[in-house]
Structure formats: structure tokens, C-alpha cells
Amino acid sequence: MPTTILAKEPAAATANDEQLCIDTVRVLSADAVQKANSGHPGTPMATAPMGHLLWGKHMRYNPRDPAWPNRDRFVLSAGHACMLQYSFLYLTGYDLSLEDIKNFRQLHSKTPGHPEYGLTPGIEITTGPLGQGFANGIGMAIAQKHLAARFNQPGFELFNYMIYAICSDGDLMEGVSGEAASFAGHLELGNIVYLYDDNHITIEGNTNITFNEDVGKRFEAYGWHVQAVEDGNDLAALDKAIQAARAETTRPSLIRVRTHIAYGSPNKVDTAGAHGSPLGVDELKLVKKFFGFDPEESFVVPGKVLEYYRAAGERGIGLEEEWDQLFDRYKKEYPELAGAYELALQDRLPTGWEKKIPGFQVADGKEGKLSTRVALGKTLNSIAASLPGMIGGAADLSPSTETHLKDFGDFEPGDFGGRNFHFGIREHAMGAVLNGMAVTKGLIPYGATFLIFSDYMRPPIRLAAIMKLRPIYIYTHDSIGLGEDGTTHQPVEQLASLRAIPNMTVLRPADANETAQAVKVALLHKGGPVALVLTRQNVAIIETGVYKTAGDVSRGAYILSEPERAPELILIATGSEVELVLKAQKKLRENGIAARVVSMPSMEIFEKQDDAYKQRIFPKGIRKRLAVEAASPVGWHKYTTDEGDMIGMTRFGESAPAADLFKEFGFTVENVVARAKSMLRG
Ligand SMILES: Cc1ncc(C[n+]2csc(CCOP(=O)(O)OP(=O)(O)O)c2C)c(N)n1
Numbered sequence: 001m002p003t004t005i006l007a008k009e010p011a012a013a014t015a016n017d018e019q020l021c022i023d024t025v026r027v028l029s030a031d032a033v034q035k036a037n038s039g040h041p042g043t044p045m046a047t048a049p050m051g052h053l054l055w056g057k058h059m060r061y062n063p064r065d066p067a068w069p070n071r072d073r074f075v076l077s078a079g080h081a082c083m084l085q086y087s088f089l090y091l092t093g094y095d096l097s098l099e100d101i102k103n104f105r106q107l108h109s110k111t112p113g114h115p116e117y118g119l120t121p122g123i124e125i126t127t128g129p130l131g132q133g134f135a136n137g138i139g140m141a142i143a144q145k146h147l148a149a150r151f152n153q154p155g156f157e158l159f160n161y162m163i164y165a166i167c168s169d170g171d172l173m174e175g176v177s178g179e180a181a182s183f184a185g186h187l188e189l190g191n192i193v194y195l196y197d198d199n200h201i202t203i204e205g206n207t208n209i210t211f212n213e214d215v216g217k218r219f220e221a222y223g224w225h226v227q228a229v230e231d232g233n234d235l236a237a238l239d240k241a242i243q244a245a246r247a248e249t250t251r252p253s254l255i256r257v258r259t260h261i262a263y264g265s266p267n268k269v270d271t272a273g274a275h276g277s278p279l280g281v282d283e284l285k286l287v288k289k290f291f292g293f294d295p296e297e298s299f300v301v302p303g304k305v306l307e308y309y310r311a312a313g314e315r316g317i318g319l320e321e322e323w324d325q326l327f328d329r330y331k332k333e334y335p336e337l338a339g340a341y342e343l344a345l346q347d348r349l350p351t352g353w354e355k356k357i358p359g360f361q362v363a364d365g366k367e368g369k370l371s372t373r374v375a376l377g378k379t380l381n382s383i384a385a386s387l388p389g390m391i392g393g394a395a396d397l398s399p400s401t402e403t404h405l406k407d408f409g410d411f412e413p414g415d416f417g418g419r420n421f422h423f424g425i426r427e428h429a430m431g432a433v434l435n436g437m438a439v440t441k442g443l444i445p446y447g448a449t450f451l452i453f454s455d456y457m458r459p460p461i462r463l464a465a466i467m468k469l470r471p472i473y474i475y476t477h478d479s480i481g482l483g484e485d486g487t488t489h490q491p492v493e494q495l496a497s498l499r500a501i502p503n504m505t506v507l508r509p510a511d512a513n514e515t516a517q518a519v520k521v522a523l524l525h526k527g528g529p530v531a532l533v534l535t536r537q538n539v540a541i542i543e544t545g546v547y548k549t550a551g552d553v554s555r556g557a558y559i560l561s562e563p564e565r566a567p568e569l570i571l572i573a574t575g576s577e578v579e580l581v582l583k584a585q586k587k588l589r590e591n592g593i594a595a596r597v598v599s600m601p602s603m604e605i606f607e608k609q610d611d612a613y614k615q616r617i618f619p620k621g622i623r624k625r626l627a628v629e630a631a632s633p634v635g636w637h638k639y640t641t642d643e644g645d646m647i648g649m650t651r652f653g654e655s656a657p658a659a660d661l662f663k664e665f666g667f668t669v670e671n672v673v674a675r676a677k678s679m680l681r682g
């Protein structure tokens with residue numbers, strides 16, 4: 001809440017109230033950038049009219065409750081223009097003060113350099129990397145359609161919110177927006193209203209140096225409803241276009257709005273210089289003069305401007321109250337559905353699903369073997385009925401990733417209640433769409449592809465980790481073990497690079513039972529995304545009963561097999577290599593060497609255990625440790641110590657049957673034994 005409202009009106013403010021509102025946002029945004037001496041003033045100045053219509057008229061939101069389930073979502077895909085969004089959040093009455101605006105871009109402020117989810121009330125998603133917000137909004141739109149299909153009932157339109165976004169040239173140049181737009185057009189998502197800030201300017205100058213396509217035609221070809229507004233200051237035209245976009249129910253809408261970056265700045269308008277630098281003290285004075293503000297004053301918010309936007313915000317309080325009443329009535333008519341949604345709102349899972357996590361016997365495999373991807377598919381299908389919020393799909397690989405939910409239909413036009421998604425060969429958009437779904441309460445989204453193609457979805461993975469969202473990534477074909485597809489398809493550095501992302505949890509289970517447990521861990525996880533990394537090839541179903549310690553994936557690493565006497569060394573492995581080290585342990589025993597086997601499905605989860613537990617698994621006294629993982633050794637040294645060793649992949653793979661490749665690269669019992677022995681000789 002603001003502490004001071006300046007009573008003084010700008011002297012020359014002759015225009016009508018709405019114009020004054022818009023100009024206040026412009027000047028306020030430019031003031032904040034100037035004070036921070038850093039930021040992007042030009043685009044907030046140019047897009048203030050569209051912002052004014054969205055926050056002042058079209059969007060339904062309640063500043064007192066930024067989490068109101070049926071609020072319209074707003075995404076500023078051009079995240080650099082965040083002063084626009086901060087201005088409106090403050091003006092409409094979110095818990096953001098003028099002081100916060102003055103602290104733009106400062107340490108620990110609520111107004112960071114790009115919008116950050118979880119930090120500023122009213123920010124729906126973190127944006128900044130161009131193109132992401134655009135695609136996130138498609139995920140939000142999918143989520144709305146799915147919630148509506150699942151929960152809405154005749155007379156109970158619980159979920160009918162819209163997704164609004166402002167996107168820029170950069171957003172539409174990035175490939176991810178094209179992937180996402182194609183997907184949204186195919187899905188006929190009519191709940192999307194995107195405004196494209198067509199200002200012909202990016203950092204290097206006029207867009208004509210690189211971007212001359214007809215964006216409107218491209219979006220029409222994607223199946224979008226496309227409109228154009230040739231003057232971004234023409235409120236009536238903008239308003240009409242937004243109304244038409246809202247009325248369009250079977251196509252996503254793009255409104256191309258021709259604007260002029262830094263409108264109102266006599267020397268910077270239409271220049272790239274207004275993109276990412278403060279206007280300068282003198283130029284800002286000229287801007288204030290142009291809009292009729294006192295050039296000597298800063299952060300001026302005329303009383304009637306604040307009143308206008310606060311009134312707009314307060315309308316949302318009433319809207320939410322109406323919705324609450326609707327939900328109360330719904331609760332009486334549909335107690336089960338209402339209960340399910342309330343549980344989801346608390347981030348809780350329905351009771352009983354854990355009991356559906358399957359156990360696998362050796363007899364369940366083919367000659368005692370089962371690939372972990374098949375175990376994953378069986379696990380997902382076994383729990384799917386008890387977890388209706390779990391939805392997802394693959395980037396055209398579901399027959400390989402085993403992620404199809406057999407008893408549930410496809411999410412497609414005409415059936416938004418379906419739970420299987422065909423993301424198409426659009427991994428990047430899949431990742432970003434998952435983020436948009438993951439910010440929506442009630443959904444646990446997953447997306448699948450081969451581990452190698454996690455590279456194609458890295459930007460949204462990183463953003464999910466930053467936002468602590470929890471989409472589940474299912475990555476199969478996890479090593480040279482995929483065989484004949486060869487080096488292009490064989491991941492080497494992907495595990496290490498995923499593990500390097502803060503807040504990311506990677507699980508590479510050793511067998512069918514570890515896989516089932518890994519799914520459970522993933523579903524219970526909070527605070528960041530989880531990647532389940534799985535084999536294409538069959539691996540032995542480990543007879544847990546045979547070993548002293550039962551597997552405990554939820555602790556990240558555990559002693560799978562202990563020798564009869566005190567161990568001299570520790571063999572550490574993940575995934576398909578666990579079977580190998582178990583065999584090597586046996587061979588070493590025959591040679592009179594006592595080796596402990598540690599299965600380490602997740603380094604990140606292990607790191608969260610207490611010191612006593614960590615000590616128990618890796619005692620300081622046992623420093624002879626051999627790690628075996630068919631991937632880059634980067635990151636393993638911490639566990640192997642200076643006295644240990646690693647059998648990993650230090651080069652790219654080859655095309656050949658998997659068994660030949662494991663032999664070629666030293667993943668054999670003989671090599672593990674030989675390396676263990678030479679390590680002991682030290
Ligand atoms: C993926 C990505 N690449 C590069 C950048 C750096 N960057 C920030 S804004 C921008 C382009 C600005 O042009 P536009 O998107 O048209 O925004 P405008 O200047 O018109 O506001 C670039 C390259 C980024 N934020 N994200």
C-alpha cells in the first residue's frame with residue numbers, strides 16, 4: 001500500500017483522466033529506470049495504453065488475493081519491460097508500494113530487473129529469456145482448459161479465465177514461440193489474448209536488419225485469430241481488438257500493435273537507445289514536459305490516477321466474492337470434485353495413491369530383466385487413476401518413453417479433459433508449456449523425451465528450477481546403452497549438466513523397483529523440477545531381499561550390498577551400471593576383496609541427508625571408491641575422493657549394439673575388477 005499520494009496534479013495535464021493514467025505509468029516507469037540508473041524505459045512507455053486497458057478494464061483479478069483461482073493470468077513475455085507491470089501492480093493495489101517502485105532493481109527489493117515468480121505479488125511467471133513467457137502462457141491456457149473440463153459443471157463455470165500477454169519482437173523471433181504458437185493453434189485454445197508490441201526496434205536497431213516476415217500471416221497459418229492495430233495510442237481501436245480477441249473462443253488471438261518505443265521522448269522515440277538504458281536526466285525532463293508533468297518532480301502519481309486504478313482493482317474483490325459463493329454452492333452439489341480441488345489448492349495429493357505404486361518381482365521381467373522405461377510406464381499407469389491431476393505426454397516419443405496413460409484420452413480440441421498430450425517434436429515448447437501448467441494449482445505435469453533432447457529444453461528447465469516449479473521430466477534412452485542409434489543419440493554430458501542446475505533433482509534408478517520409488521519421490525517432491533533418467537535396454541530386477549539393506553531411493557544413495565567383512569572399497573553406481581558393480585562385487589569377493597556397493601540414484605537427494613547418514617554410506621575411513629556411470633565423470637570426484645577412481649564416458653559414443661558398446665568403453669566386470677584392484681594397490 002502506498003504511504004504517500006501526491007495531491008498535486010501535473011499543471012498542464014489537460015487530457016482526460018484515462019490519458020493521464022497512461023501518461024503517469026509512462027513517467028513513473030521512466031523515473032524508476034532513471035533512479036536505478038539501469039533498466040528498460042522505452043517499452044513501458046510505448047505499451048502503457050495496452051496495459052491501461054488490460055488492468056483498467058479487461059482483466060479480472062483481485063489485488064488482495066493474487067492467488068484467486070479464477071483470475072485472468074497476465075504474462076509479460078517481454079520481461080525486460082517489467083516496470084510496466086510493476087507500475088500497474090502498484091497502482092491497482094497489490095502489495096507493492098511506491099517505495100518498492102523506487103527500489104527498482106536494488107538488492108532484495110520486490111521489483112527485480114525482470115519479473116520473478118514468487119517474489120512480487122501478481123507476477124504469474126518469471127520472464128526475461130525471450131520467448132519463454134509466450135510459451136508459458138500456452139501452458140497456462142492448457143491448464144485452464146483442463147481445469148474447466150474436469151471441474152466445471154452445468155451452472156458452475158468455476159474456471160473461465162483468460163490468458164493475456166504482451167510480447168515483443170524478440171519473443172516472436174525466438175523459435176520457442178513458434179513451436180508454442182503452432183501447438184496452441186492446433187489445440188484451438190480460444191482463451192489466449194496476446195498483444196504483440198510491434199515497435200520495429202530491438203537492441204541492434206531497426207528490425208528490418210533481420211526480421212522482415214509478415215508475422216500476422218505466420219500466425220494465421222498457425223491457426224490464430226490475428227488482428228492489427230496500427231496506432232498503439234489509439235485506445236478505441238485497442239479496446240475493440242481486445243474485445244474481439246476475448247470473444248474468439250476457438251482460436252488463440254494475436255493483436256499486432258504498432259507502437260513507438262519511448263513514445264513521448266523527443267530524442268529517443270523510435271530508437272534502440274531507448275530499449276535498455278535510462279533516458280537520461282535531461283531527456284526525462286523533456287518527457288515530463290511532453291506529458292504535462294512537472295519536469296522537476298519524480299514519482300508523481302496524481303490522486304485521480306491512483307483512484308482510477310484502485311477502483312479497477314477493487315472490482316476484483318467483488319468478482320472473487322461472487323466466485324467464492326459459486327464455489328460454496330458447488331461444494332454442496334459436487335462435494336467430491338470440490339474436495340479434490342481444495343486438496344490441490346493446498347498442494348496435497350489424494351490419499352491412497354502411494355499404495356498403487358507397484359513392486360516388481362524378478363519373475364516380472366524377461367529372464368529377470370526389465371528396462372526402467374517400461375517400469376516407469378507400468379508405474380505411471382498403475383497410479384494414474386488415483387492421481388487425476390497428473391497429466392502429460394511426450395515430444396512424439398511416447399511409444400519409446402512409455403509415458404502414455406492407457407485408460408485416459410488425449411488432450412485435444414473437443415476433449416480438454418484428456419490427460420495425454422502429444423507435444424509434437426517441440427521439446428523446447430514442451431518444457432515451457434510444462435512451466436505454465438506447473439504454476440497452475442491442481443496439475444502435476446510431466447513431459448518426456450530422450451535424455452539427449454533435454455538439451456532442446458534447457459531454458460525452461462532452468463526457469464522451472466529458478467521458480468522452484470515441479471514439472472517432472474521423463475528422460476529415457478539414458479546412455480550408450482541405447483545402442484545402434486549411435487553417437488548423436490547417446491547422452492554423455494547431459495547428466496552432469498542437469499545435476500549442475502540448482503534446485504534440480506535428477507534420479508537415475510537402477511532397476512524396476514528403484515524406478516517405482518523414484519516416481520513416488522518425484523510426486524512428493526517440492527521445490528524444483530525432477531528428472532527421471534531411464535534406460536532403453538533391459539536391466540536386471542535387483543532381488544532386494546538378497547541384500548542386507550533394502551533400497552531407499554528417497555535418501556538419494558544407500559548401501560545396496562555389504563560384504564561379509566569390513567569393506568576395503570566402495571563401488572558406487574547409478575542406473576544400469578548398478579547391475580554391473582553388483583557382479584563385480586561378487587568377482588572381487590572371489591578374489592578375497594571386500595567391496596561395498598552403493599546405489600546412488602540421486603546425488604541431490606543424498607546431499608540433503610544429515611551428516612550421520614552420509615557418513616554411514618561413505619565413511620571417511622574408506623577412501624578407495626570406484627564410481628561407475630556411463631556418462632561424463634564431471635561431478636563425481638567429491639564422492640570418489642583423491643584415492644578413488646571413475647569409469648565413465650570421456651568421449652562421445654558409437655553406433656553399435658549396446659552390449660558391444662559397454663565392452664568397448666570399459667563397462668565390464670573385468671574392467672571394474674581390474675580398476676578396483678589397481679585402486680587398492682594405489
Ligand atoms: C533468449 C534471449 N536472448 C537475448 C536476450 C537479450 N535481450 C533482451 S531484450 C532483447 C531484444 C529487444 O527487442 P524486443 O524484444 O523487440 O524488445 P523491445 O526493445 O522492443 O522492448 C534482447 C536481445 C534475452 N533477454 N533473451
Ligand SMILES: [Mg+2]
Pocket residue numbers: 168169170197198199200201202
Ligand atoms: Mg521491439
